[in-house]
Amino acid sequence: MKIAVAGTGYVGLVAGVCFAEVGHSVVCVDIDEKKILSMKQGISPIYEADLEKLMKKNYEGGRIDYTTDYETAYKNADAIFIGVGTPERENGSADLTYIATVARQIAESVIKDCLVVVKSTVPVGTNDKVEQFIKDFQKNNVHIEVASNPEFLAQGTAVKDTLYASRVIIGTNSKNAESILKKIYEPFHLPIVSVSRRSAEMIKYASNDFLALKLSYMNDIANLCELVGADIQDVALGMSYDNRIGNLFLNAGIGYGGSCFPKDTKALVYLAKENGYDLRTIQSAIEVNNDQKLLLMKKAAKRLITFNGLKVAVLGLTFKPGTDDLREAPSLENIPILLEQGAHVYAYDPVGKNNFEKRYPENKNNIIYVETIHEALQGANVCFIFTEWEEIKAIKPSDFKEYMQTPLVYDGRNIFGISEMRNEGIEYYSIGR
Secondary structure (H helix, E strand, O other): EEEEOOOOOOOOOOHHHHHOOOOOEEEEEEOOOHHHHHHHHOOOHHHOHHHHHHHHHHHHHEEEEEOOOHHHHOOOOOOOEEEOOOOOOOOOOOOOHHHHHHHHHHHOOOOOOEEEEOOOOOOOHHHHHHHHHHHHHHHOOEEEEEOOOOOOOOOHHHHHHOOOOEEEEOOOHHHHHHHHHHHHHHHHOOOOEEOOOOHHHHHHHHHHHHHHHHHHHHHHHHHHHHOOOOOOHHHHHHOOOOOOOOOOOOOOOOOOOOHHHHHHHHHHHHHHHHOOOOHHHHHHHHHHHHOOHHHHHHHHHOOOOOOOOOOEEEOOOOOOOOOOOOOOHHHHHHHHHHHOOEEEEEEEEOHHHHHHHHHHOOOOOOOOOOOOOOHHOOOOOOEOOOOOOOHHHOHHHHHHHHHOOOOOOEEEOOOHHHHHHHOOEEEEEOOOO
């Protein structure tokens, strides 16, 4: 089928490339000409495993193209997927400006019957508004329907999550729309759950917020474990054997981040309040997460008089491994405090350094971006671990002792064993242990 995709961020670009991979003819649309030229050369604007390989393969195979010409891309498409951003407003609600812009462009461009599919994460009821908005601005006498098809990809494994998803959620209000979406996803050979549009919109929020709730619960239990002398990793192991609980999202740490959980939890709380309901569980998850991000800093403050003049090694800048995304990363909460208190920060991250330097330039702040972990540790007085990259997990406990002036380590991801670190003479603090 001929598919157009609006937006080339995580949602749009990954979807477009994966649609091309299974045989559809795809055009990805973006307003940034430089970005379009880079993608035509096989250069991805985001760091994502296997994405560039599939971009090159399908562009060279003629199954995918990239353009700023939305009119040509939309006018003859069988289906148009909307994958633009829905950023968070100050009050926690979702900003639908980009959705509205694309909807109007579609309404004014389409010259044949087509299905518009909202893949972006949007509040419940948005698809209804999009359909009406398109009708309000529609120029040609064609039949345009709107469907919901939320994504459930995780950054770092987005391509795999799309091609081998546990399920595909489609939300439609007609058999025709349902049939088209099923045809689009037929080559994926994945389970399809077909529901109403509003149910599909809610499934997305309910799924993400449940995982955020699970993480905050484990962090809350971890904090209690420290007080009563239990080990959160032992507790999580025991819990993981219960099929009702499962073994995923049980790792305690210094909080969740990224583009989904923080935004989606706040958006659902806002939606509930707009409908006169207090979503207490999700609100509590948000509060726990906010406090958790500064937990290591609070521990360090009890141990140290000041950070002024100290060399502080920071290992990991992104919110999770496998991505260069910094959104809501613990590093963004902690490093400004270190800099304000006069610390000399030496930061290491295998892929996130460039994005972080855009916010905190090396020549304007007391921060140095290093290429190796050993450079960060050399002569350091304190080390903070914020991201569980494999490169960081591969450090030997003896390295902290060998390279640091004072082997004082605050591990926000519980990478190392307590006994092995202490046996090496390292003063080691982690989460819930």
